[in-house]
Each structure stands twice: as structure tokens, then as C-alpha cells.
Amino acid sequence: MSSSLPAELPDSQHPEEPEEFSTQNSDLADGVNRCPRCGATDIQLRPSAGKLVCLFCRHEWAESLLEEATGDEDLTTLRGTIVGSGAADIDSSVSAVVTLKCAGCGAEVVVNTSEQLTSRCHWCRHVLSINEQIPNGAVPDAVLPFSVSHEDAVARISAFAKKRRMFAHARFKSEFTPENVVPVYMPYMVVDGNVSAEVWGVGEIKTRQYTRGSGDKQTTYYDADIYQVERRVDFTVDDLTLESSGERANIDTKQNTNNVINTILPFDTKNAVRWNASYLNGITSEKRDQDVEHLQPALENQLLSIGRSEVSGSVATYDRGVRWERERIDVHGTKWVSMYLPVWLYSFHHVERGKSMVHYIAVNGRTGETMGSVPVSHGRLLLAALTAGTFVESLAIAFLVVSS
Ligand SMILES: [Zn+2]
Ligand SMILES: [Zn+2]
Known part of the structure; x- marks a missing residue:
């Protein structure tokens, strides 16, 4: 972020229609992703390296960074609304179900893109991938690969739960299985902006301070000059991250606590790579359902x-x-790109007073930042509050986490 102060507001005539730029990875043919060394289609992400690995010959490689592909630019000259082809408006008439012709045997294989973006041909075992950007929100401009391994995520979730053990519900403790953590790609819009802000208000400068009265009746008085204050600032923002799943943005915290995801921001979005469905092999993803327009407010x-x-x-x-x-x-x-960001999720269903609640512990798949909620035993909380004053602070933290 950079800024200059004060500045003139440049005129802001926005073109009505967003301008689109293509991020389609043209190196990939739709249907089959092949290992560049041996041609096999059994490709997976190896999180510890953040790279794709061929399960046949162990060759490792990565797609190029989106940032390199789309070019660096001076954000202070950014005008209008520029949208990556993967962030284009969702067309509700486009089905999430896509039929791919298998390059191995010619069979037609159906992929439901709201659930998965790769599928194995049931005849010849080739792995088929959705590489083309279809306007249903399923294929983003870029993906930030996992770099935190399953083992590391399990360790972080265990440590998180251990710290909260004292207040945790007995059933949570007895059924705690951090190995069940799953990798998920969450949909985000990543936005650059060229902006001016203007604020008006009232400022006060103290000119004198004095006391009147004596003893208990003493009162302190201030004299101040009052000013009308006006400020303008021009600034740019680089890679602001906005949730692009409406279902999660408007979450009902009475039923689940999965907006913990926003507490594990930020992500190093500069390292996001161009789309390649192989990054999602074996990993679930949540489809974007919000367009640029929905996210403007x-x-x-x-x-x-x-x-x-x-x-x-x-x-x-x-x-x-x-x-x-x-x-x-x-x-x-503004310039918008859609992106899948990596999160390890551990979920726990908990029924309390007849109401079901889903608790989550989330681990940032890049930084390892961990946050979440653990079902608490109210008896334990009360007991702790009654027996020791120092516990009150932890009590507050426990409630904060539950309601966040
Ligand atoms: Zn290979
Ligand atoms: Zn086939």
C-alpha cells in the first residue's frame, strides 16, 4: 500500500462494463493433464514442496505464478473495473455438470464441478481434469497450493485443542481425532485498487487546562479551539482478499462457526499459480457463488x-x-482475480440442549496459522470461574472463540 497526502481527487468516470483479461492456461488441453516428463496422468500436489508430482516417475514441477503471467503494473494508473476471466460473472444457465471425452479411450466421463474438478475414467483409469474456465464459478484464475502438510496440520490442531482442554466438553475430548483433518480450497476474490478517500469532521486542540473547587469537589476543565477538519488521501491497495462464497459470508453463527476461516488470513497470494486442475486432485473445493458486483459493498x-x-x-x-x-x-x-486458497479443516458435530452445532478448527495451508472453536463444558467453565479469579480471562477467551 502506498499513499500521498494531501492530493487532488482525479476525476472518476468509470466505464460501465468491466473489462476482462484472459487468465486461461493455454498450455493445458482440456481433459487430460500429463506429466511433462513421462506423459502419465496420475498427478498430485505434494504439499511439503507446494509442487505437482507425477505419481508414476516422481517428476516435480509447478505452474508459473499468475502475477508473472498477467504482468506487474503501476496501480496508481488503474482505471475502471478489470476482471480476470476466471472471476467473470457466473452464468446461472451453465450447468455445473461437464462431460469430458477421455483422451485415453474415448469414453465420455461426467464431472460434477460443484464437487470435484478431476475425475478418473472408469474404463482406462486416466485422470481427467477441468482446465477450461467455464462460467459457473468453479474454475478460478489462480490457485495457491498447499504448503503445510497433513502431518503438520494434525500437529497444529492437536496443540490448539490441548491448550483449550481444561474447558473442553468431555465428548469432544474423547472423540478428538485430528487425523481426520481434510484439505479444502476456499474461493476468494483478490482485489487491487486505486482509490481516493475524503473525510470531514471536527478536531479539537487544547489551549488551557485548570481546576476549580477544592478537596473532593475539585473539577478539571479544558479549553479547546475547535476546527473543521477535512482530509483527502489517494492510495492503492494490493491483493485485498474478499470471501466469494455468499453462503459462508452470511454465516449463521448459531448453527456453525465456520467463519473462523477469516481469522486465519492473510495468505501470501503473490505466490498463487495459474490454474491447473491437478492441484486439486484428492482435495475438495468450494465453488464461488459471488460475482464482482456482489462484493463491491x-x-x-x-x-x-x-x-x-x-x-x-x-x-x-x-x-x-x-x-x-x-x-x-x-x-x-479495481482489478479482480478469483483464487482458491488452501485451508485444512477439522470439524466436530456437537449437540447441546437438543441443538446441533458444528465446530471447526482451521489451519492456514500456507502459514500454519490456526484458529477455531471447541465445544465447551459449561459446568467446567462455571467451576473455574468460581474457584480462581485468574481463570476469568481464559473464560472470556473461550467464549470469544466460540462466538467469533
Ligand atoms: Zn511422470
Ligand atoms: Zn478412458
Whole structure:
């Protein structure tokens, strides 16, 4: 992020229609991904290396970075809405079910892209992959491969649960099997922006401080000069990450706690590679259901709070603070790409007072950052609160995690 202060607001005539740029990986033919060395189709991601590995000859390789493919640019010149072909609007008439012709034997194999993006031909055992970007939200512009291994994820989930053992529900403890953690790719939009923000408010500078009265009746008074304050700032944002599954963004926390995913941000999105379905072999993915337009309000909210923090350094002279009363955001240009980001998920169904609740522990598949919720035993919490004051803090943390 870079900024300059103060600045003129450039004019912001946005073209109506988003401009699309292609991220289609043309090196891949639809249907079959072959090992570049031996031609086999049994290809998988090896998380510890973050690379694809041929299960036949053990050759390892990677797709090129999306960033390299689409080119670096000066974000201060970004104008209009530019959208990667994998982030294009979802066409509701396009079926999630795709039929591929097997290159090995000619059979027609059906792939339900809302559940998987690779499938094995039942006749010749070739692995078939969806490489073409179909406008149903299933194939993104890029994928950030897992680099945290299953073993590492299990260790982190065990450590997370161990720390909360004291308050955990007995059934959770007896049925805890961190080995059941599964890798999932979650859909996100990654946005660059060229923005101006304008804020108006009232600032106060203290001119005098004095006390009146004596003893218990003493009161301190301040005199202050009051100013109308106005600030404008131009700034750019690089790789802002927005959830693009509406179902998860509007989650009902009374039934499950899976918005913990947002607490394990950020991801090193600069290392995302161009689409290749082999990165998803054996890994489930959640299909994107939000278009650029749906995510504009969430983006503007984030941009406004960035704008406010950008100007905060310039109002330090108002030692009694500034109260912002009005604000405006001017988005000159945005660039959107859709991306699958890697998450290890451990879930636990818990029934309490007849209500079912799903608890999750999530591990960032790149950084190992771990967060989640554990069903608590209310008896234990109460007992702890009654017996020792120092437990109250942990109690608050436990509740915080549950409700986050
Ligand atoms: Zn090979
Ligand atoms: Zn076949």
C-alpha cells in the first residue's frame, strides 16, 4: 500500500462494463493433464514442496505464478473495473455438470464441478481434469497450493485443542481425532485498487487546562479551539482478499462457526499459480457463488477503513482528537482475480440442549496459522470461574472463540 497526502481527487468516470483479461492456461488441453516428463496422468500436489508430482516417475514441477503471467503494473494508473476471466460473472444457465471425452479411450466421463474438478475414467483409469474456465464459478484464475502438510496440520490442531482442554466438553475430548483433518480450497476474490478517500469532521486542540473547587469537589476543565477538519488521501491497495462464497459470508453463527476461516488470513497470494486442475486432485473445493458486483459493498467498507487509517497520521496536532462525521470513497480503478486458497479443516458435530452445532478448527495451508472453536463444558467453565479469579480471562477467551 502506498499513499500521498494531501492530493487532488482525479476525476472518476468509470466505464460501465468491466473489462476482462484472459487468465486461461493455454498450455493445458482440456481433459487430460500429463506429466511433462513421462506423459502419465496420475498427478498430485505434494504439499511439503507446494509442487505437482507425477505419481508414476516422481517428476516435480509447478505452474508459473499468475502475477508473472498477467504482468506487474503501476496501480496508481488503474482505471475502471478489470476482471480476470476466471472471476467473470457466473452464468446461472451453465450447468455445473461437464462431460469430458477421455483422451485415453474415448469414453465420455461426467464431472460434477460443484464437487470435484478431476475425475478418473472408469474404463482406462486416466485422470481427467477441468482446465477450461467455464462460467459457473468453479474454475478460478489462480490457485495457491498447499504448503503445510497433513502431518503438520494434525500437529497444529492437536496443540490448539490441548491448550483449550481444561474447558473442553468431555465428548469432544474423547472423540478428538485430528487425523481426520481434510484439505479444502476456499474461493476468494483478490482485489487491487486505486482509490481516493475524503473525510470531514471536527478536531479539537487544547489551549488551557485548570481546576476549580477544592478537596473532593475539585473539577478539571479544558479549553479547546475547535476546527473543521477535512482530509483527502489517494492510495492503492494490493491483493485485498474478499470471501466469494455468499453462503459462508452470511454465516449463521448459531448453527456453525465456520467463519473462523477469516481469522486465519492473510495468505501470501503473490505466490498463487495459474490454474491447473491437478492441484486439486484428492482435495475438495468450494465453488464461488459471488460475482464482482456482489462484493463491491464489502470492498468499499474495507477501503473506507483503510482511508481512515491513512489520514490518522496527519491529524496528530488535534490533541483532543478528531470526530469524523462524513466520509466518501472514490474508487478510480479495481482489478479482480478469483483464487482458491488452501485451508485444512477439522470439524466436530456437537449437540447441546437438543441443538446441533458444528465446530471447526482451521489451519492456514500456507502459514500454519490456526484458529477455531471447541465445544465447551459449561459446568467446567462455571467451576473455574468460581474457584480462581485468574481463570476469568481464559473464560472470556473461550467464549470469544466460540462466538467469533
Ligand atoms: Zn511422470
Ligand atoms: Zn478412458
